[in-house]
Amino acid sequence: MSDIPDPLSAGLSGALMPFGHRLMARVYYADTDFSGVVYHARYLEFFERGRSDFLRLAGIHHAELAGGSQGEKVVWIVRRMEIDFIRSARMDDILTIDTRTEKISGARITMAQELRRGDEVLVTARVEAATIGELGRPRRFPKEWVAAFMPRE
Secondary structure: OOOOOOHHHOEOOEEEEOOEEEEEEEOOHHHEOOOOEEOOOHHHHHHHHHHHHHHHHOOOOHHHHHOOOOOOOEEEEEEEEEEEEOOOOEOOOEEEEEEEEEEEEOOEEEEEEEEEEOOEEEEEEEEEEEEEEOOOOEOOOOHHHHHHHOOOO
16 A cells, blocks of 8 residues: 555645645636636636645644744745646646645745646646744744655655
8 A cells, every 4th residue: 555645535635745745626617717717817726725735734724823823923925926827727627736845945935836637737836935924024934844845755
């Protein structure tokens, strides 16, 4: 039996994988434009779900951070995002959103994301996020977070 979780049987938050995180999602009518193709801004939401669920399964919960469980309130912000739209997703497609950490430096993390339909890559993204404190100043990643986000391959 493999140590890699079966993403089709994973819970609502997807599954941690050796490379990072995998989430499955269905395209609903609300995700599409008048032609049944996913509206371009919705891809940002699919990618956000992938990153948020990666955090959750890694043991980092937004609600706890905002409540000050780390001594002060901590907020994640997206600093930069690059997106390549290769092919369109359509209503009722089952999508796979893979998220992996490329680099962590100080208060910043760079993640690569890929959205696929089966084996076909539809959209890729590279996201640079950061953590800031209540006053808007960068807050370094705790060492235990670094270990939780780095690939286990």
